[in-house]
Amino acid sequence: MQRFRRVRINRASPHVTLLVFGLTSGTYAHGAEPPKTGPTEAGGETEIIRAPTEKSFYGWKILLTGELGGMLAAASLALPDSPIGSTPASVSFIVGAPLYAFGGPIVHWTQGYFTKGLLSAGANIAVPLVAGLAAMGTSSESHTRGFARGAAVGMLIVPIIDALVLGWEDVPRELGSARAGPRNAIALSPAVEVRAEGCMVWGVRGGF
Numbered sequence: 001m002q003r004f005r006r007v008r009i010n011r012a013s014p015h016v017t018l019l020v021f022g023l024t025s026g027t028y029a030h031g032a033e034p035p036k037t038g039p040t041e042a043g044g045e046t047e048i049i050r051a052p053t054e055k056s057f058y059g060w061k062i063l064l065t066g067e068l069g070g071m072l073a074a075a076s077l078a079l080p081d082s083p084i085g086s087t088p089a090s091v092s093f094i095v096g097a098p099l100y101a102f103g104g105p106i107v108h109w110t111q112g113y114f115t116k117g118l119l120s121a122g123a124n125i126a127v128p129l130v131a132g133l134a135a136m137g138t139s140s141e142s143h144t145r146g147f148a149r150g151a152a153v154g155m156l157i158v159p160i161i162d163a164l165v166l167g168w169e170d171v172p173r174e175l176g177s178a179r180a181g182p183r184n185a186i187a188l189s190p191a192v193e194v195r196a197e198g199c200m201v202w203g204v205r206g207g208f
Contacts, residue, residue: 051172051174054173055169056168056169059164059166059167060167061107062104062167063159068099069099069101069159070096070156070159072095072097073097074096074153075092075096076093077148078149078152083145101125104121104159113166113169120166123162124162129151129154130154131154132147135147135151138150
């Protein structure tokens, strides 16, 4: 409930007029509803913009290390009359077996993929072992001969699967383009030279 006051206005006094105006303005401001303001900014999740990427194949490194070691180790097991039964076979196995076992995992770890390296190391051991056990009864000569042949097949297959399945990574498109090699370019710019004789020489400077 608003209370009204009777105010006597003296026309000769400007202060009373200002006082009445102030009371009137204050009553209107008190009774009026405050202006409604909307939210200053809309809430929401921050959108992360990722740079465009492309697939890059680094599995060729696995083929040069793990597959090469697998071929040497497999030859030392399957080619001689008995597995690792000669001096060349022993040397081939000593060189090839570590290269086969650690070639793929080390390539993955140097690329920054620890989990892929663990998978590669596990497959390098498990697959030849399972293949050898499965092939033990396939040889009429002995179980050892059958195991060696099965393990040799596993050593040949695992690095290829490792390279083709796990040997891929996503790289920024700009980086992938840069790996293709620098492009030839020509740059031209104006050049001005002031010589000691007091003359000015104009020219064009180029870069190739």
